[in-house]
Each structure stands twice: as structure tokens, then as C-alpha cells.
Amino acid sequence: MCGIVGIFDTTGVREIDRDLLSRMNETQFHRGPDEGGLHTEPGLGFGHRRLSIIDLASGQQPLFNEDxxxxxxxxxxxxxFPQLSDELKALGHQFRTHSDTEVIVxxxxxxxxxxxxRFRGMFAFAVWDRNRGTLFLARDRLGIKPLFYALLPDGRFIFGSELKxxxxxxxxxTTIDPAAVEEYFTFGYIPEPRTIFKQVYKLSPGxxxxxxxxxxxxxxxxxxxxxFKSHGLLSESSAGDELIARLEEAVKIRMMAEVPLGAFLSGGVDSSAIVGLMAGLSDQPVNTCSISFGDPKFNESQYAALVAKKFKTAHRxxxxxxxxxxxxxxxxxxxxxxxxxSSALPTFRVxxxxxxxxxxxLSGDGGDENMAGYRRYRWHTYEERMRNLLPASLRQPLFGLLGKAYPKADWAPRVFRAKSTFESMARDTLQGYMHSVSILSNQMRSQLFSDSLKKDLQGYHAIEVFKRHAKxxxxxxxxxxxxxxxLKTYLVGDILTKVDRASMAHALEVRVPILDHHLVDWMSGxxxxxxxxxxxxxxxxxKALEPMLPHEILYRKKMGFAVPLASWFRGPLKEKVRNNLLSREMLDSGLFNQRYLETLVNHHQSGVRDYSASIWTLLMFHSFLKKMSA
Structure with missing residues (x-):
């Protein structure tokens, strides 16, 4: 795994500042501490930081063709890449290395x-073809690897693996994009292709x-x-067998490496399945690791230990x-x-x-999105059935009234939180799902944002993200x-972003078998x-994993990498929350309503409401503003 940067003059062939290119490259040293390389020519500069995984002796980058x-x-x-290499050699191409990099050229x-x-894997790359006068950039189909870019006012185009x-x-x-602020406080991340800055973009997956x-x-x-093309009639038994066979093949090709290899093991279904398949494909014990929490409400380590014992892994x-x-x-x-x-914290530690x-x-990311593992899918399909029973002309005013009248009950189990259900039922399909995944609701964002921010938004709402993809x-x-x-928003903007940055901070490569695009396409059908x-x-x-994994692994309640935010913000972080959310950076940004910030803090810390998710979202925005002003 690596980090890439580049500068391209779209207007001519001005000289590239090699020192600037080097400084851009070195900001990503953590992504590739093994080697670094630069290439400059009139109008073009490429930089690369390498984490050596395959073809350790050669394969340095930037890498060239024969001439x-x-x-x-x-x-x-x-x-x-081995199959593609053979095909390209048969077509007359000469290879100097045994790396997948040269296949791209x-x-x-x-x-x-x-x-x-033709590429099967995870990637973000840039190719410069001098004869064609063409710069070509691409990002993998699911967005496992990141790629940021911008066209500067002077006509230079720059790109890199990280925004830094x-x-x-x-x-x-670096003007903050008001629409990005709206999207961030809705989703908790900024969906592709937008970034926090108006004129900087992420290249979208695929x-x-x-x-x-x-x-x-x-x-x-x-x-x-x-x-999402249907396979037609497919029996449960044959579908289950094919699912496991396809996943096993996706795991097998991701076990190719010239460096030590292992797996994350949380004790959940997906990571346990990956570890079980790895164990069946390896002559040596699989290296597995997991972290535990002192609080049993957040601790899954006993389930990870159960799987580790079953497959005789070298577990840490x-x-x-x-x-x-x-x-x-x-x-x-x-x-x-x-x-x-907030699960970025334990992800960093693991x-x-x-x-x-x-x-x-290897990790088990992607199983919930592809095989409908999130509880919100269950609630959404239930609400959709209810929506279809009543015409919108009756449903919207009825449930809208109930949603306003019913008291908020954050403390109660989901089944008793009728206010949220009523509010969702008053909405259409996309608005209902948006309501279920939003960090701050439409009403909360309206109270949080300053008048000037709302004016800059010109009526823009984050629901447009869902509308664009639904279309x-x-x-x-x-x-x-x-x-x-x-798959278009949460997976790439939240899950894969979290894992990429946390792993690359430690120069660790994470491979994701469940997100093999052949497997994803098949599962969608x-x-x-x-x-x-x-x-x-x-x-x-x-069902397909029952012969491999214990019942208590397959059918226990899903936990996830939860963090005890609510107690932090009423206890050891009480003053930090108050000082940061009501800080000069937040108030001078002109983005927020100070009285509502005070309300959020006071109501959470007094125990009136649980605003921990909203407060965390604001804390992270404060950290960003503080870094911007440093």
C-alpha cells in the first residue's frame, strides 16, 4: 500500500517545482515508509511513497514502460496481475519487474x-502518456483506496492520496463549502465527490x-x-454453497504477499468467516488480532477468542x-x-x-452492506410496508402530527422510540431512510446553523445526495x-475512509475480500x-456458514466498535466539550448558532437528553477548524 501525489500543467509545459512535489509526497510518508520516488518533466510531476508488499527487490515507483x-x-x-501479465506478454509487451504496478503501464x-x-483489486493511480499527451486517473470500483484532486487557479492540476x-x-x-457542512452534519462524513473545500474533490469509486x-x-x-441483476431461481442451498466458494476464492487471491500477513478478528460474523476461510487455505496458523474493552457492554473479545481457538490462530x-x-x-x-x-478510535488501536x-x-468490511446486516435495513423495510398501506395524502399529515406530539425517548429500546418511527413514516422512502441514518435531523441542523450559513446553502439539503444516487x-x-x-455513501465515505486512514497511519495494508467486485456484483443479484x-x-x-462457525457467533446480537461517548461527555471530557464547542474557532467560523450550541451542551451534561453523537460530530468539526487555523 502506498501514497501518491502529482502535479500536471493543463495549460502548457511549465517547470514543476521539485521541492514542492517532494513536500507534498512526504506528507504521506506514513503511507509508504519503505521507499520514496519522484519523477519530473516539463509540465508534469509524480511522487510516490512505497509500502513494499510484492516484488520487494524491484517495483519502485514512479514506474515506466520500456522507452x-x-x-x-x-x-x-x-x-x-499474473494473468494480465501473461496476456500482455503474449501481445508483445516486455516486463522488467514482477510487480502489479508494471501491469498498469x-x-x-x-x-x-x-x-x-480489467483490473481486479483496490487501487488509485495516475498514468502519464507523453505520446498521447494524456493524464489518466482512476479509482477502484468500491472506493477502497482514496484519491483527491483539484484544479488550481493558475491551471495546474494536483492530486494525492490524502487531502493533506x-x-x-x-x-x-481552501474556502469551506457550505453544502459540505450540511452533508457532514447529516451523515457524519462528506460523501463523494465533495470535500470540505469548494474546489477540491474526491474521485468517486468506479x-x-x-x-x-x-x-x-x-x-x-x-x-x-x-x-443488482437477478440470478433468477436459485435454491437456498446452491446459493449458499456458491457464496462461500466465491468468498473463499476472493480470500485466497488476497493472501498473496511477501511480508507477514494476518487478519482482524472481532468475533463478528464477517471477520470470523474470513479467518475460518484463511485457516483452511493456510499451512501455518493465521495471525489474528483483536482489542477488548473493560466495559462488558462494548466487549466482544470473548467471541474473538472462541473463533481463534476453533481455528487455532496465533491470536493477540x-x-x-x-x-x-x-x-x-x-x-x-x-x-x-x-x-x-467515533469507532475510528478503536480502529486506530487495532x-x-x-x-x-x-x-x-484481511478484514470483514462490506458484509453488512452487501448482505443486509444492519438493523436499520430491518426497520426501513418495515416502515416501507407501512408506507404502502396508506396514501401519502393521509399518511403524511397523520404521522407528522403523531411525530410532533409523541415525546422523545432516547433511553428506551428502539421498539419504544415511536417518535422517530412516526417522523420517518411521515416522509417518503428516501427521506425516511435519511431520517434513520442522520446524525443531526433536519430540525436540529436548522437550529444549529447560523443565518448566514443557511443563506449560503440557498435551500440545499443533504437529501440531494440520496436523490442523485437513487436516480x-x-x-x-x-x-x-x-x-x-x-454502497455509494456510507461504505466509502465512512467505513472505508476510517480503515484506510487508521491503517495507513501505521503503514498497515488492509485487504477486503467481501468487497471483491465480482463477489459484490454476484451478491447484489x-x-x-x-x-x-x-x-x-x-x-x-x-446459514451457509453454519458448518463452519458456532451458533453463538452467527446469531448473537451485533455489537460493533462502540465508544462510551455519553459518559465521557458528562464526566472526564465535560470541560473539554464545553470549551471546544463554545470556543472562539467555532463562534468565529460564522457557521453556528451559539445559543443552540449551549443548549446541546447543557441538555446533554444535565442528563435531559443524550446528544453524544451530535456533540462528537461538533467536536470533530472543531478539531478541523483548529487545525485549519494553526
């Missing part, structure tokens, strides 16, 4: 922009970008989307301090823009633990549609009732 007319800088792994020469359609590399350039516009001098900045081009577990909040300020350095998933023994780990969705089935939305049956999410996956 040095094509050069690539690349972050990722292409798992089918020759694949570009042979197939041009369509080369990306672009910020080194002193002419980068998209490429082709630039030529004098042509300006074109729109990115989509080369892949998940199909360390307990995390339940008050491990020293990392809070460090998160702004890792994520560069506001990011509010990556730190893994790096003590291995350089590559492109290949399915309108209630369950499949929200899975599609999560399964009947929705094979994913969610009654109240059981991941139904087919669990």
Missing part, C-alpha cells in the same frame, strides 16, 4: 482508458478522469456500477483503556476533513496492534435501493429475502 514515454504512480493491489499501452475494466498532500500547495483554494493540455477539467467518467488481544480519548485531537491529522465516526506482527491484514440506481426494491445508497428474512439480516450468509 519512458508512459509512467505510473499507483496505490493499491491488483490481484489478477502495459495495460494502458494496450487498452487505453478501458484498461481499468494537496494542502501543501500554497495556492490551493470513476476515471482523463486530462489533456488546453482542454480544461473534464467530468469524471463512470466505468463500473454494481448491477490487548485491552483498550475505556477512557482512551487522548486520540481525539489526533483524528483531525489523520482524516484532514471533518469525520465523525491497526496499531496488528502492525506489531504483520504488514498485511442512477439499477433497482427500486426497498431493501436493494438502500443497500445501493449505502441474490433475492432480497435471502439477505433479510423476517428479522434476520445476512440470512443466507449465516
Amino acid at each position: 519512458h514515454t508512459v509512467v505510473v504512480t499507483y496505490n493499491g493491489e491488483i490481484y489478477n 502495459h495495460a494502458w499501452e494496450e487498452w487505453g482508458e478501458s484498461c481499468v475494466e 498532500s494537496l494542502r501543501v500547495h500554497d495556492t490551493l483554494p 470513476f476515471s478522469l482523463t486530462l489533456k493540455r488546453g482542454a480544461g477539467l473534464p467530468e469524471p467518467k463512470q466505468y463500473w456500477d454494481v448491477a 488481544v490487548e485491552q483498550v483503556d475505556p477512557d482512551d480519548f487522548d486520540l481525539i485531537d489526533h483524528l483531525a491529522d489523520l482524516y484532514d476533513e471533518p469525520y465523525a465516526d 491497526c496499531e496492534l496488528a502492525k506489531k506482527e504483520v504488514t498485511v491484514v 442512477q440506481s439499477p433497482t427500486d426494491h426497498p431493501l436493494s435501493l438502500v443497500q445501493y445508497l449505502d 441474490l433475492s432480497p429475502d435471502m439477505k433479510l428474512r423476517g428479522t434476520e439480516g445476512k440470512y443466507l450468509f449465516k
Whole structure:
């Protein structure tokens, strides 16, 4: 795994400032501490930081073709590179290394922009072809690897694996995008292609970008989307067998490495399945690691230990301090823009633990999105059935009134929190799902935002993110549609971003078998009732895993990497919360209503309401503002 940067002159062939390029590159030293490389020529500069995984002796980057007319800088792994290498050699291409990087160069020469359609893996790369005068950038289909870019006012185009590399350039516009603020306080992250800055973008998953001098900045081009194409009649037994066989093959090709390899093991269904399949494919004990929490409400370590014992893994577990909040300020350095998933804290720690023994780990990320494992899917499908029973003309005023009248009950189990259900029922499908995933509701954001921010937004609401993706969705089935939305937003903007930054902070490569695009496409075509049956999410996956995993692993209540925020903010972090949320940075930003900030803090700390998720989201925004002003 690596970090990449680049500078391209879209207007001519001005000299590239090599020192500037080097400084951009070195901001990502943590992504590739093994080696660094630069290439400059008139109008172009590429930088690369390398974490050596395959072909340790060669494979340094930037890497060229035979006559040095094509050069690539690349972050990722292409798992089918041996097959592609053989195909390209048969077509007459000469290889100097045994790395997957060189496959990109020759694949570009042979197939041009369509080369990306042949790559199986996770990647973000840039290719410069001097003969064609073309710069080509691409990002993998699911967004496992990041890629940021911007066109500067002077016509230079810059890109990098992390936003911090672009910020080194002193002419980068850093005006905060009001729409990004709206989206952040809705989702807890800023969905692709937007970033916190108006004129800086993320290349969306499954998209490429082709630039030529004098042509300006074109729109990115989509080369892949998940199909949700039905397999037709498929028995439960045969579907389960095929699911496990396909996952096993995806695991097998990701076990290729010339450095120590292991797996994250939380004791949940997905990570346990990955570890079980790895154990069956390996002659040596699988290296596994997990972290434990002192509080039993958040501790899954006993389940991880059960799986480790069953598969005889070389297991490491360390307990995390339940008050491990020293990392809070460090998160702004890792994520560069506001990011509010508090599980980033334990994720950072488990990556730190893994790096003590291995350089590559496999994870179980992606199972919930693809096989409907989140509890919110169950609630959404229930609400959709209810919506379909009543016409909107009756449903909206009725449930809207009930939602206003019913008291808020954060303390109660979900089934008794009728206020939220009533509010959701008054909305349409997209608005209802938005209501279920929002950190701050529409009403809360309206109270939080200053008048000037609301004026700048000009009526823009984050629901437009869902509307844009829903318009492109290949399915309108209630369950499949929200899975599609999560694949486009939550998976990439939250889950994969979290894992990429936390792992790369420790120079650790994380591979994600469940997000193999062949497997994702196949899973999307399964009947929705094979994913969610009654109240059981991941139904087919669990049934297919019954011969491999114990019942208490498959059918226990899902826990996740929760952090005790509510108690932190009323206890050891009480003063930090008050000082930061009512700080000069927050008030001078002109984005927030001071009286509502005070209300959130006072009501949470007095125990009137649980505003811990909202407060955490604001704390992370404060950390970003503080870093911006430093």
C-alpha cells in the first residue's frame, strides 16, 4: 500500500517545482515508509511513497514502460496481475519487474482508458502518456483506496492520496463549502465527490478522469456500477454453497504477499468467516488480532477468542483503556476533513496492534452492506410496508402530527422510540431512510446553523445526495435501493475512509475480500429475502456458514466498535466539550448558532437528553477548524 501525489500543467509545459512535489509526497510518508520516488518533466510531476508488499527487490515507483514515454504512480493491489501479465506478454509487451504496478503501464499501452475494466483489486493511480499527451486517473470500483484532486487557479492540476498532500500547495483554494457542512452534519462524513473545500474533490469509486493540455477539467467518467441483476431461481442451498466458494476464492487471491500477513478478528460474523476461510487455505496458523474493552457492554473479545481457538490462530488481544480519548485531537491529522465516526478510535488501536506482527491484514468490511446486516435495513423495510398501506395524502399529515406530539425517548429500546418511527413514516422512502441514518435531523441542523450559513446553502439539503444516487440506481426494491445508497455513501465515505486512514497511519495494508467486485456484483443479484428474512439480516450468509462457525457467533446480537461517548461527555471530557464547542474557532467560523450550541451542551451534561453523537460530530468539526487555523 502506498501514497501518491502529482502535479500536471493543463495549460502548457511549465517547470514543476521539485521541492514542492517532494513536500507534498512526504506528507504521506506514513503511507509508504519503505521507499520514496519522484519523477519530473516539463509540465508534469509524480511522487510516490512505497509500502513494499510484492516484488520487494524491484517495483519502485514512479514506474515506466520500456522507452519512458508512459509512467505510473499507483496505490493499491491488483490481484489478477499474473494473468494480465501473461496476456500482455503474449501481445508483445516486455516486463522488467514482477510487480502489479508494471501491469498498469502495459495495460494502458494496450487498452487505453478501458484498461481499468480489467483490473481486479483496490487501487488509485495516475498514468502519464507523453505520446498521447494524456493524464489518466482512476479509482477502484468500491472506493477502497482514496484519491483527491483539484484544479488550481493558475491551471495546474494536483492530486494525492490524502487531502493533506494537496494542502501543501500554497495556492490551493481552501474556502469551506457550505453544502459540505450540511452533508457532514447529516451523515457524519462528506460523501463523494465533495470535500470540505469548494474546489477540491474526491474521485468517486468506479470513476476515471482523463486530462489533456488546453482542454480544461473534464467530468469524471463512470466505468463500473454494481448491477443488482437477478440470478433468477436459485435454491437456498446452491446459493449458499456458491457464496462461500466465491468468498473463499476472493480470500485466497488476497493472501498473496511477501511480508507477514494476518487478519482482524472481532468475533463478528464477517471477520470470523474470513479467518475460518484463511485457516483452511493456510499451512501455518493465521495471525489474528483483536482489542477488548473493560466495559462488558462494548466487549466482544470473548467471541474473538472462541473463533481463534476453533481455528487455532496465533491470536493477540490487548485491552483498550475505556477512557482512551487522548486520540481525539489526533483524528483531525489523520482524516484532514471533518469525520465523525467515533469507532475510528478503536480502529486506530487495532491497526496499531496488528502492525506489531504483520504488514498485511484481511478484514470483514462490506458484509453488512452487501448482505443486509444492519438493523436499520430491518426497520426501513418495515416502515416501507407501512408506507404502502396508506396514501401519502393521509399518511403524511397523520404521522407528522403523531411525530410532533409523541415525546422523545432516547433511553428506551428502539421498539419504544415511536417518535422517530412516526417522523420517518411521515416522509417518503428516501427521506425516511435519511431520517434513520442522520446524525443531526433536519430540525436540529436548522437550529444549529447560523443565518448566514443557511443563506449560503440557498435551500440545499443533504437529501440531494440520496436523490442523485437513487436516480442512477439499477433497482427500486426497498431493501436493494438502500443497500445501493449505502454502497455509494456510507461504505466509502465512512467505513472505508476510517480503515484506510487508521491503517495507513501505521503503514498497515488492509485487504477486503467481501468487497471483491465480482463477489459484490454476484451478491447484489441474490433475492432480497435471502439477505433479510423476517428479522434476520445476512440470512443466507449465516446459514451457509453454519458448518463452519458456532451458533453463538452467527446469531448473537451485533455489537460493533462502540465508544462510551455519553459518559465521557458528562464526566472526564465535560470541560473539554464545553470549551471546544463554545470556543472562539467555532463562534468565529460564522457557521453556528451559539445559543443552540449551549443548549446541546447543557441538555446533554444535565442528563435531559443524550446528544453524544451530535456533540462528537461538533467536536470533530472543531478539531478541523483548529487545525485549519494553526
